[in-house]
Amino acid sequence: DTAVSQTPKYLVTQMGNDKSIKCEQNLGHDTMYWYKQDSKKFLKIMFSYNNKELIINETVPNRFSPKSPDKAHLNLHINSLELGDSAVYFCASSPDRVYEQYFGPGTRLTVT
């Protein structure tokens, strides 16, 4: 069983479109994260939710909106996609806010 899963794995879309990435974890964890990894492999936190409550919101454009319908799911919706949004987006979960994180396989977003 996959611990942290993301769909889709690949997403190719045009500038200006709106798209969503879904994340689910079956580990029973309380905390979930979204990270962006750019072409240089730099890994930057975007958002964190703890028990469905937003606790971290880094300097991310308003076009990005996370949604946590329940503890096991954290989705990422992106409006008006731009070329600079092209990256790999990773979801992660943690038993609490304190220690290790478990990453999903990533979603490679390409905006043309």
Added chain:
Amino acid sequence: GENVEQHPSTLSVQEGDSAVIKCTYSDSASNYFPWYKQELGKGPQLIIDIRSNVGEKKDQRIAVTLNKTAKHFSLHITETQPEDSAVYFCAAHNTNAGKSTFGDGTTLTVKP
């Protein structure tokens, strides 16, 4: 905010040699230091971690050291094998804020 510097950015070693990756952090509030390994096309995976009340931790061929006074920590891999080839990330985690700041990654290549 926290700033994590990681060196070197690339490291090439011969199979059987040791590899050392070093990180420094700036925020004394960081108190948990995980290391992640990212293989091509996959999400980062925790390989070892250390908490701020410990100076050293070892797990088979992998060890991590932490110097809180100097604010630096290191990953040591002994008897390297080709399957150790990957990108390695250090992170400094503030357990109160629930946030990890990642280093920029080290691409390790182990030549057979």
